[in-house]
Amino acid sequence: MRLQRIIAATATLCCLTALSSCKEGGQPGAPAASPSTSAAAAAGPLAEAQQYLRQFANCDDLSDRPDDPRVPAGDFPKAGQWSVKELGVCSDKVRQGEIVIAVPADMKQFQEGYKKYVLDRIDGGDGAYGLESRVLIGKGFVAFPTSTKTALALVRSDLRVLTCNPGAPVPKGYKREKPLVEHCNLSDFVGSEDGSGSPNLETPQDPAGGGEKLGQPKTGSLGLPRAGSMAELRTLVGNSLDCEKHFSTDPDAVAIESIDYAPVVTGSAPEWGVTGRALCGEPAGAQRARNLSWLDTVVDMKLLQTKAKAAQLADYKDDGKLRETASRLLVGENIAVETNSPSSRRGLYQLQFLYLNCIPGFSAPSGYRLEKSKVEGCVLTNWEPDHPLD
Template identity: 80%
Template sequence: MRIQRILATTAALSCLATLAACEEGGRTSPPGGATATPSASAAPAEGPLAEAQRHMRQFTSCDDLSAKADDPRMPRGDFPKAGQWSVAELGVCSDKAEKGDIVIAVPKDMKAFQEGYKQYVMDRIKGGDGGYGHESRVLIGKGFVAFPTATKSALKLVRSDLRVLVCNPGGRVPEGYKREKPLVEGCGLTDFVSAEDGSGSPNFEMPQDPAGDGSKLGQPKNGSLGLPRAGSIAELRKLVGNSLDCEKNFSTDPEAVAIESIDYQPVVKGNALDWGVTGRALCGQPAGERRAHDLSWLDTVGDMKKLQTKAKAAQQADLKDDGKLKATGSLLLVGENIAVETNDPSSRFGLYQLQFLYLNCTPGFSAPSGYRLEKSQVEGCVLTNYEPDHPLR
């Protein structure tokens, strides 16, 4: 029975949170006739709706704008209509790339709109929908509100200045996301897009079990199987000599170390001391007659926790865009008091043989039996020699 209640609540949530039209019994149906295209005369050329469209089209498609009340893409049911929650104008456009629509509301008074939405959420909670609003698709912009029906549309829009309005008191913003104040008390604005099916923003606080149950090979119940160390950059250079291009092409000159290219991007950016790094060198060939190639960075580390904390934040920022790391960005492989940054899988293969481990902060990551998976010095990350895209052979 509890499962049935949860399913019923989830279906009801989608009435407003996803803006699909609701049928009797809380079932949802897609916006009627979503493939229909409104006439060109229905699209306002100027005014707040057109301004909102132009703004959103910098981040996602918002085509076939219409302000017609009978447009089949307009939601039915509980969605606020003109005159409710201070809404003066309503429009709708299509994000065909993501197979969804975006409803646009222009309130006369943004605070009044937010108060109306908050009251609606409170009423739904009092009515028994305790989780209502957790998967909010109410995105607050400057002078307008967007209601994307597709999660991917919402993910693109929060990369702009639009923020999700969350008014359920139980709603939490995970680590790594913005927490901003709206115009009404008891709510919050965030760039975290929650989705029940896991297709929203990655949650960097999802629990991970780096030790497993102790039954997987290569995964100690406590401590580590051992990490490499070196007393200096010179020792580190010698240690990794067979894995990286450090014998002929090597420099500790700060200007050379600061070199990066579109194909080779380091993990450590800016002042290395801020990352807990005490010494730094560049291996590989900087740009000259040829483009830069085979670039990797060597680090001696005075504060490993600081390095891993900063690297985690950088990795989270990269993952927020599309849930994937940039292919040209380096991965951070760490030892006890040393680290290497490289984006070359074959180089990392050699480094894993030297017992370096990769700092992985991807939510829910786990490794198959036979791979190392150990605790890092920061919560939410693990150290491993398993890369799903480049498994060891």
């Protein structure tokens, strides 16, 4: 569900959506005739940028026309913001995308403007904004490719991707360079929700494998919840889930799924290391199911996490993202909860439950928990890039 964005600019209107990323095939079509090129675009900073870009990707039909139909529509930055003085667009038809070019008068001011915009979007509730940035910083200009394939071609140059979302990963093996503003990154890693970006073969990193971060123990765990029975577990999660009035341990009820709610544990619960299971919420009746979640008492946590890892990776492999209707597994010491409700998970994190995350390349920013799981290639965390804690 991560938002895919493109950035473009006109004399009065530019698109910042590419600062996050751009969905392939979503660009406006190229104009029927080659766009006109002004003298300034043909023999100035835009032309110099075009000449550089052409060493690594196509950049044809350069234009600085504000009404060029190849420029995607959007909201910010307007001409003059972030010290941008010249704007243009060219086409990479081979890779089916456009490249918007911005020439700032002050590169530091530009990077400060982008950083502030990203943080404002995150503060406004869009916690995933900027995770898949397409802001490529060059010497004297900035390129915004709308195609992931174009971005991959361009990072083979000295252009570097500027990311200012604290959760944006830069896996091992990629270059890291210091931008002109603090708490941002410059790298040659191109992130992409659909897996078409730079390859990331890292497994999630646990605290024992690297530097110390706030909120993470050097070894062991900061603590996980436990319960002696299903009744204790129901009481423990009562304020986070719809368990007080709508609760059942009846096998037929527990086996219920709906189009909106899919459990983690399927089939025989003992084969997952689960000894007891309950359903919270209202199963489908006259109306659609509401607030479904599942409670588990666990005798073999390693087995549960092993099978949950396989299910999670199978879901992720299908299209490079997890289904919104699929529950996430939050675990304690001998208990677990399955829910697809972000708000419910926030409450469970307050109870010290942690989410089993097995997505390759996952990392958590400072201040969030990141602990070892029972299985290789997974971590326990309370960081969700799409749904960060307030």
